[in-house]
Each structure stands twice: as structure tokens, then as C-alpha cells.
Amino acid sequence: MQKGIATYILTANCPSQVGTVDVVTRFLFEFDFYITELNSFDDVLSQRFFIRAVFRRENNGALEREAFEAAFSKRAEKFGMEWELTPSDYKPSVVIMVSKYDHCINDLLYRYRTGGLAVDIKAVISNHPDLKPLADWHKIPYHHFPITAETKPQQEQLVQAVLDSVDCELLVLARYMQVLSNEMCARWSGRAINIHHSLLPGFKGAKPYHQAYAKGVKLVGATAHYVSDELDEGPIITQEMSMVDHTHYPDDLAKKGMDIESLTLARAVQYHIEKRIFMYNNKTIVFERS
Template sequence: MNQQSLNYILTASCPGRSGTVDVVTRFLRKFGCYITELNSFDDALNQRFFIRTVFRMEDNAPLDQSAFCATFAERAEAFDMEWELTPSDYRPKVVIMVSKYEHCLNDLLYRFRTGNLPVDIRAVISNHPDLQSLAQWHDIPYYHFPINADTKPQQEAQVQAVLDETGCELLVLARYMQVLSHEMCVRWARKAINIHHSLLPGFKGAKPYHQAYNKGVKLVGATAHYVSDHLDEGPIITQGMGTVNHTYYPADLARKGMDVESLTLARAIQYHVEKRIFLFNDKTVVFERS
């Protein structure tokens, strides 16, 4: 058993009150745990407290998770605390949805194959056949489910069948250029991450990078967020940015934007897997990596 497998992540949130940090840290100390990382935030406006700790047993022995959870639950109840314990080496099952743009998918599959993305990618689903060879090269099953306005319910039923079959725990929309139905958004709330470009000022419609070029933008960016029923308006996880100038033609802006999108999406998935994200009132608290 390696050192990483001996680490655990404890996340908790509760109404803000005196003793919230102490109830976690004191308990860990008494249980014989050594804290290797600790982040906390007290939201004064919403009177909500958030804490994330990474710890291991002081003697490097495996943690008795049943005893830990049963004992901590008693302490947490007094603070009306919502909490979760996760082994740090846990790899959630992921399914990626994509259309024709390959940059985010290619980046995620490479990170997965090289062990730099701590997930278990079970399948790729697309409404186009174009990227099948890319998925197959990484030995990932690829499902092609075409869609139009008349077949959307049937297509989403096919998608859900794959998600159920693979035991999907996190759905990643890696430039999937279709709007999920209300039912899918509700079913995958807090369990689906989307990525899209972020240009200032906002350029909607066709050819956003051509519009950006015509306006002489100096920044290109991307936003990763949880999926919601309001298009591209879900709780924001993280954002990325890159500087550009007058020498960047529309194609150059698009290439720069694709790089930012890929990095931003990978970072959002990493934060989700590492339990760094708290959701409260449709807003996120994110303990970023230092």
C-alpha cells in the first residue's frame, strides 16, 4: 500500500458558529490522525462555514472508516454539519460527451492515459462519429448517438442507458454542442461539468472569435461550471485566461482559446475529484490548489 492510499479527505459544511474548526481538528487529533492539508472559509454574508482536510493515521496504519464515521457523526450532528469522507486515491467513474471539437477530449484522454487525471474514464459519447478513432486509440468505448429536434428524447435515453451501465459518477461535457434537456439537467445536477469560451465583451452566436477579432479583444478565456437548466449559467468552478494582441487573427484566437479551454476543464475536474468544491445557494466555494 502506497503512501497516497493512506490519505483521506474530510469535507464538511455547517451554519457558522464558534467551535466549527475545533470540532473537526480536535476530533482528528483524538482519533490519532495527522492533518497534512487544511482549508476553511467562513461565509459571513450567508453565515455558512466550509472546511476541507486531508489526513492520515499517525502510525500510517489503514483508517477504520466505519469507526471513524460512526464517531464523527455524533460530533457533527451537534453542529448540523453535512460531511463526507473520501479516500484520496478514489477514482470516480467518468463519461465524456463531445461533438466534433477534439481539443478538450484529446487533452483529457492524454491526462487519463498518463495517470495525471485521477479518474476512471468509462466511455465517450458523441452525436457525431468523427472522434471515434481517438477514443479507440486510448481503448475507450465510443458511442455514436445522432440527435435532432425530433429524436432528442430517444437520444438522451440512449445516453442515460450508457451512464447507468458504466456506473457514471461524473459527466463531462467536453465541447458537447447540444443543450441537455431539463430532465437531464435535474438528474445530473452537481454531477455534470461543462466548458465554454469566455470572451469580453460577450460574443454570442456564430463565429465568436471572428467577432472578438473585429473588436480587438486583448483577453481570451474559458469557464468551467456545473450544468444547470439555464444555458451556460451553472455554478462556476474555475476560469482561465490568456492574453492576446493585434497580431492574433481569428484562427489564432481560436487556437489560444482551445488551449485555455482544455486546461480549465482539466482543472475543474481535478478540483471536483479532490473534493475542493462546495456548492451552496447555487454558488461555489473552491479551495484551489496552491
């Protein structure tokens, strides 16, 4: 996206039928919009069509949102189309949850601070006090809510109160080492992103990289996904991996794994805020950056 030029993102999906691309592209053409990026996918198994268009005014003028929505609604209605219009520069309200590992949150806060991640981070929530200095340095409110098995419902009430108070639109679990309740997962379905290393489910519990080393694992990686009530089995957004060999000791595997986790989580957040992800039938359609 070029600086100083207002662009918009139109995302839509509908039952597969003739004319689905045309209804979007022809409308934008007729109303003097220039398409700068276009992705579409027709899922022949679910018979569902998905499209994402980034566009701007041909003369770089402002978009009259009410007029646009009224006009496009008439076209979209004929196709049973569900759609959304978002300014490309819109920064959603984000809250990060974390425990003690700081590699993922460090990466997210660096991207946020340097303008590489177009979000508005409203708060950091943790079940430990350890990372408060990091949040303080970034001038982000830090909420320490300890948790035990007995206090889990009360702790989640405190968490939800913070999310409500800042109108949170996206919840990012940056190595938050607690399992969210089924109620919390349902409430944040499609709006909460988690990260886990690729050694699951083979190497569970403490020291997974030591277990992997003992078995001679030849690759490490990470999976970013939306949360669900099945632990680490929510709809997958993106995955990364790296080859390793016998020269990688447990500490080497852990360092490589943490790098991949950071990159994978940041990419998933980026795809979410850029409206590149569609969820349908509990799976994702992701229009990745070229």
C-alpha cells in the same frame, strides 16, 4: 499525496458557529490522524461554514471506516454538520460527452492515460462518429447517438442508459455542442461539468473568434461550470484568461482559446474529484490548490 501512504479527504459544512474548526481538527488529533492539508471558509453572508481536511494515520496505519464514521457522526450531529469521507486514491466513474472539437477530450485522455487525472473513464458519448478512433486508441467504449430536435428525448434516453450502465459519477461535457434538456440538467446537477469560451454572450453563433477579432478583443478565456437549465450560466468552478493584441489573427485567437479551454476544463475536473468544491445557494466555494 505521497505514494504508498493512505490519505483521506474529509469535507463538511454546517451553520456558522463557534467550534466548527475545532470539531474537525480535535477529532482527528484525538484519533491519531495527521492533517496534511486544511482549508476552511466562513461565509458571513450565508452564515455557512465550509471545511476540507486531508489526513493520514500518524503511524500510516489503515483507517477503520465504520468506527471513524460512527465516532465522527456524534461530533458532527451537534453542529448540524453535513459531511463526507473519501479515500484520496478513489477514482470516480466518468463519462465524457463530445461533438467534433477534440482539444478538450485529447487533453483529458492524455492526463488520464499518464496518471495525471485520477478517474476511471468508462465511456465517450458523441452525436458524431468523428472521434471514435481516438476513443478506440484509448480502449474506451464509444457511443454514437445522432440527435435532431425531433429525436432529442430519445437520444437522451440512450445517453442516460449508458450513464446508468457504468454507474457514472461525473459527466464531463468536453465541447459537447448540444443543449441538455432541463430534465437532464436537474438529474445531473452538481455532477456534470461544462466548458465554454469567454467570448459569450458578446459573440454568439458561428465564428466567435472572427467576431472578436473584428472588434479588437484584448483577452480570451474560458469558464468551467456545472450544468444548469440556463445555458452556460451554471455555478462557476474555475476561469482562466490570457491577454491578446492586434497581432493575434482569428486563427491565433482560436488556438489560444482552445488551449485555455482544455486547461480550465481539466482543472475543474481535478477540483471536483479532489472534493475541493462545495455548492451552496447555487454558487460554489472552491478550495484551489496552492
